[in-house]
Amino acid sequence: MAEQLISLSEFWSLRDHFPLIDARSEGEFEQSQIPGSINIPILNNPERVVVGTLYKEKGSEEATIKGFELVGPRFHLILKDVLKLFPQKKVIIYCWRGGMRSQILSWLLTMVGFEVYRLKGGYKTYRTYSFDLVRKDWNLLVLGGKTGTGKTRLLQKLQEVGEQIIDLEGLANHKGSSFGSIGQPAQPTVEQFENIFAEALRKQNPAKSIWIENESRKIGRLILPDKFYHQMLAAPLIDILKTDQERIDLIAEEYACLPTDELILAVLRLKKRLGGLRTSQAIVAIVEGNHSDWISNMLIYYDKAYTFDLDKHAEGKTIQLDLSGIDPDSSIKKLLDAKTKFNGKHTNTTD
Incomplete structure (x- = not known):
């Protein structure tokens, strides 16, 4: 033939x-x-x-x-x-x-x-x-929140109710922290990441909002295209809040089951930022299985890093949304209500 x-x-x-x-x-x-x-x-x-x-x-x-x-x-x-x-x-x-x-x-x-x-x-x-596709203009809606607020889970729930989402961390095989590669497949090359990213974007309707998790420019060793990253910084952002205990519990659920040696290596990668004392305390807590203690220790660093990144976001385009103590379905309803406020140009509020 x-x-x-x-x-x-x-x-x-x-x-x-x-x-x-x-x-x-x-x-x-x-x-x-x-x-x-x-x-x-x-x-x-x-x-x-x-x-x-x-x-x-x-x-x-x-x-x-x-x-x-x-x-x-x-x-x-x-x-x-x-x-x-x-x-x-x-x-x-x-x-x-x-x-x-x-x-x-x-x-x-x-x-x-x-x-x-x-x-x-x-x-x-x-x-x-x-x-070219990953460098086009997109209608983004950024889901922010400190480590442990369950942003990825919320994205998945939003997708289940028919919202458009892009899970950058899922595409990158990395959860975006020193601990983010543990238990994940190897990351693709930067070029292959863009191919996978483009495949996901191609399925979206550019006329509608696309929910995306707030990320730094680097996800593990991968780098977001400059134009897309700057679109994220300029896009409306919903900054979700959870109690410290809720955040610790969620992180423990995802990470406490991982190998002790890999958790320790992840802490050691942060030693310069944590300092010697906090690094030692975190390692001892990991070895003893005191997950609440080492997670609380890490959150001191990650909360500061999140605040620093949040300050880069466009002024006047943030809604702070308290989802403490409410179930996933109610959380999704509040997120969709917040999306409606953005569409109506209602910004800089606290719910």
Whole structure:
């Protein structure tokens, strides 16, 4: 069967129906890829360097011949792998620019009866789209609150009642503190984070508000795009309040079950900010299983950090909302009421 070259707009409608193959090298794939792709390298990392160098020095014809020389002996192995993985024989494929590597793979697969859709412009086209999307203007509504106020849980509840949300910490595999990586999968690269982020934004209606948790510019080792971060700072913010005990209880629920050695390492990462005495006290409390004590100790630091970050937010665009002692459903109702106040330009209030 012949291949069909598809545009990015056509790709969106087809991706849910067919498997997606990335024909680039392992290194390129590890750096970033279209989410959901499976890597079938036509040229591996060393071979890609050889062909790329030859292309620069002697041109495309020499590079193409060399590419076939390198990959030719593996054609049968590639076909066996793809046939095993995709017995339905229908796939979408891409490489960096939609050039030689995806063309070779497409040719191979059509030889054994595959229905192939090849992305025009390759990964570069997709990456340009995702890069631009996370830097567009968005209608944001920021959910703020000190550590332990349950912002992520509230976002999830808001989504359940039909509100648009983006869970940045979920996308980043990090909860945004020294303790935030414990029990989480490895963080993606910055480029892959933007791809995942763009996929989430693409599902949103830009005419409606998108709830997002208040974050610093860095989430673990990932950095938010400057324009998006500045939009967060300029957006309306609902600063939720909970009692200290509620916050301690929630943090204990999420972190007390984690490995003691990882909790201690997280405290040690904050030693310069906490000081020697408070660091030692927190470690002793962790070892003794006195979770209330070490969490209270950490909150002294994190509360100061939150106040510092809150001061960066646009003046006149904050509602403070006390959710102490109320159930999740009532909390959501109060949040939606606060959203209505913002839409009516009612700001700088305390509920």
